[in-house]
Amino acid sequence: MSVELKIPVIGESVTEVTLSSWLKKDGEYVHEGEAVCEIESDKASMELPAPSAGVLKILAAAGSELKIGAKIGELDTSAAKPQTSSATVATVKTETAPAPVSTKEMNVPSPAARKILDEKGVDSSSVKGSGKDGRITKEDAINSAPSKVEAIAAATVTKQATSPGSRNSRPEKMTRLRKTIATKLVEAKNTTAMLTTFNEVDMYELMNLRKKYKEAFTKKHGVGLGFMSLFTKAVTVALKDWPSVNAQINGDEIIFHDYADIGIAVSTPKGLVVPVVRNAEGLSLAEIEKEILALATKARDGKITIEDMSGGTFSITNGGVFGSMLSTPILNIPQSAILGMHNIIERPVAINGQVVIRPMMYLALSYDHRIIDGRESVSFLKQVKELLEDPSRLLLDV
Numbered sequence: 001m002s003v004e005l006k007i008p009v010i011g012e013s014v015t016e017v018t019l020s021s022w023l024k025k026d027g028e029y030v031h032e033g034e035a036v037c038e039i040e041s042d043k044a045s046m047e048l049p050a051p052s053a054g055v056l057k058i059l060a061a062a063g064s065e066l067k068i069g070a071k072i073g074e075l076d077t078s079a080a081k082p083q084t085s086s087a088t089v090a091t092v093k094t095e096t097a098p099a100p101v102s103t104k105e106m107n108v109p110s111p112a113a114r115k116i117l118d119e120k121g122v123d124s125s126s127v128k129g130s131g132k133d134g135r136i137t138k139e140d141a142i143n144s145a146p147s148k149v150e151a152i153a154a155a156t157v158t159k160q161a162t163s164p165g166s167r168n169s170r171p172e173k174m175t176r177l178r179k180t181i182a183t184k185l186v187e188a189k190n191t192t193a194m195l196t197t198f199n200e201v202d203m204y205e206l207m208n209l210r211k212k213y214k215e216a217f218t219k220k221h222g223v224g225l226g227f228m229s230l231f232t233k234a235v236t237v238a239l240k241d242w243p244s245v246n247a248q249i250n251g252d253e254i255i256f257h258d259y260a261d262i263g264i265a266v267s268t269p270k271g272l273v274v275p276v277v278r279n280a281e282g283l284s285l286a287e288i289e290k291e292i293l294a295l296a297t298k299a300r301d302g303k304i305t306i307e308d309m310s311g312g313t314f315s316i317t318n319g320g321v322f323g324s325m326l327s328t329p330i331l332n333i334p335q336s337a338i339l340g341m342h343n344i345i346e347r348p349v350a351i352n353g354q355v356v357i358r359p360m361m362y363l364a365l366s367y368d369h370r371i372i373d374g375r376e377s378v379s380f381l382k383q384v385k386e387l388l389e390d391p392s393r394l395l396l397d398v
Contacts, residue, residue, distance in 0.1 A: 001076075001077050001078050002054075002057075002074045002075060002076050002077065002078075003051055003052050003054065003074065003075045003077055004071055004073075004074055005036065005037075005048070005050075005051075005059075005071070005072050005073035005074060005075065006069055006070060006071050006072065007019075007039060007048075007066050007067070007068050007069060007070045007072060008048070008068070009068055009069075010039075010041050010046070010068070010306060011041070011306040011307075013042075014041045014042060014068065014306065015067065015068055016065060016066065016067055016068070017039045017040060017041045017065075017066055017068070017176070018039065018040045018041075018063065018064070018065055018066070018175070018176045019037060019038075019039055019060055019061070019062055019063065019064045019066055019072060020037075020038040020039060020040045020045060020062065020063075020175075021037065021038050021062045022036070022037045022058060022062055023035050023036055023037055023038060023047070024036045024037070024056050025056070026056060026057060026058040027055060027056065027057070028055070028056050029053075029054070029055050029056075029079065029081065030050045030053065030054065030055075030056050030075070031050065031053050032050055032051070032052050032053045033049050033050060034049065034050050035047035035048065035049055035050075036048055036049070036050050036056060036073070037062075037072070037073075038302070039066075040175060040176045040177060040270075041176065041177075041306070042176055042177070042179075042180040044177070044273065044302075044304045044305060044306060044308075044309065045177070045270065045302045046302070046303065046305070047302075047303070050075060051075070052075055052077050053075070053077065053081070054075035054076045054077040054078075054079055055075065055076040055079040056073060056074075056075060057073055057074040057075075057076065058072075058073050059071060059072055059073050059074065060072035060073065063173075114141075116141035116142060116144075117136075117141050117144065120141075120144065122141070122144045122145075124136060126144075127140055127141065127144045128140070175270055175271070177270050177271045177273075178270070178271050181271050181272060184332075184333065185330055187333060188330050188331045188332075188333045189330065191333070192331055192333065192336075192368045192370065193368060193369040193370045194330070194331055194366055194367070194368060194369070195366070195367060195369050195377070196328040196329075196364050196365065196366045196367075197364075197365050197367070197374070197377050197378050197381055198326070198362060198363065198364050198365075198381075199362075199363050199365075199381045199382060199385050200360055200361065200362050200363065200385070201360070201361050201363055201384075201385045201388045201389060202349070202358050202359070202360060202389050203344050203358075203359040203360065203361050203388070204358050204359055204389075205389060205390060205391055206227070206230060206388055206389070206391050207344075207359055209391050210225055210227070210230075213225065217285075217286070220286075221286035221289070221290070222290075223286060223289045223290050223293060224289065225285065225289065226289060226292075227318075227341070228264065228288075228289075228292055228316070228318065229285045229286075229288040229289045229292065230285065230388065230391065230394070231316060231339070231341060231384075231388070232262050232264070232277065232280050232288050232292075232316065233280075233285060233288065233394050234384050234387040234388050234394060235260070235262065235280075235314065235316065235339060235384060236260040236262065236280050236281040237281075237383075237387060237394065237397070238380050238383040238384050238387065239260050239281070239313075239314060239380075240281070241380075241383065242376050242379060242380040242383070243256050243257075244256075244336075244371055244372050244373075244376050245314065245336065245337045245367065245372055245376060245377070245380045246260060246313050246314055246336075246337075247313075247336055247371055247372075248313070248334045248335060248336055249334065249336070249368070249370060249371055250334070254371055257313045259279050259281060259313070260279070260280050260281040260313060260314060261276050261277070261278050261279065261280065261311055261312045261313045261314075262276065262277045262280040262312065262313070262314055262315070262316060263275070263276050263277075263309075263312035263314070263315035263316070263332055263335070264276075264277060264292055264295065264296070264315070264316055265315060265316065265317035265318070265332075266295070266296045266299040266300070267322075268299050268300050268302070269300075270302070273299050273304055273309060274309055274312065274315055274332055275295035275296070275298070275299055275304055275308045275309050276295075276308065276309060276310070276311060276312040277291045277292060277295070278311075295308060312332065312335060313335060314335060314337055314338070314339075315329075315332045315335055315337075315338040315339070316338070316339045316340075316341065317329050317338060317339070317340050317341070318340075318341040318342075319340060319341065319342055319343075320341050320342040320343035320344065320361065323343055324342050324343060325342055325343055325345065325362065326342055326362045326364065327340050327342065327364060328340070328364055328366055329364060329366045330366065331366055331367075331368060336367060336368040336371055336372055337365060337366065337367040337368070337372060337377070337380075338365070338366050338367075339363065339364070339365055339381075339384070340363065340364035340365070340366070341361065341363065342361055342362045342363070342364070343361070344359045344360065344361045345359070345360055345361075346358065346359055346360070347360045363381060363384065363385065365377055365380065365381045
């Protein structure tokens, strides 16, 4: 009996996916629930588990563009499960002489050793194996040295590759996620009246607060106290006073929200994703930190879902973690505003008529001028700044 493997329904708007890679080999026995392949949609990637145990038959190649419901493989559920090597042995005392080892079996590399030897360009016949029956182990391969001819050839290739004037290039197919990001960014630039307003925030009080309570906070809540939760809380407070910043255009209507679903931009190996912290206005700092940590972990592990990234009303991106001093973030449509955080730099500033050194951060608010006027955008950012410079207001709600 065989069970079909098909591309599952991922979300309402997803009609096609990419079969990124097979995690199991053709003819390999897989257990029920084991991940057999990875598929990538417009918004996220996910692993496809085996619906039952059996031997895998692959019908679609990695890299294929496939429709939802497309058949990609089969599982032969009637195939016997491979036996383990722990079977009992009869207590027979008869001693037999060990079988002679064939010279053909000498210097046979393990799969891992074979890969290393191939990468180094070393002939396995020139390597003395230290494993059982003279087999070449991974360590043997690592410690092996290329022959003189191979070494000279490798040196020549290296010299050519690093010589001045080298013009090497390589094509690499865009992932589905990267193509979607590109499309959305161009759409945001072409369909919104996007402007950016700037301000700066003195991080002195916020950094002192974090330094004073971070150990107690971690001990009580089991999660660190980061700047992102404090910025998120400040944003949710300001959004209540400036609702147009939390609104969206839908045709001829403006949709206002009495809740704040905050998208937190997370950089992953496959691109930028923006998972959403739901009803952030009602969460404590600890709850926000836990939610951000959980979503960021899912995103970096490639397990983020479309539902995790849908429906945000406002976004925050932190270019400061990469060293950015100032930027103009692009809207995450259909949202109408996004806050950009940047790195913290000690700079001389004037306070009460005196020049002092303070840890300063530039803030950038990009917004859709079609529904957010200068008064709302500037006032919103100014309120966020004031809340961060006097963080006790976040706790007192004043």
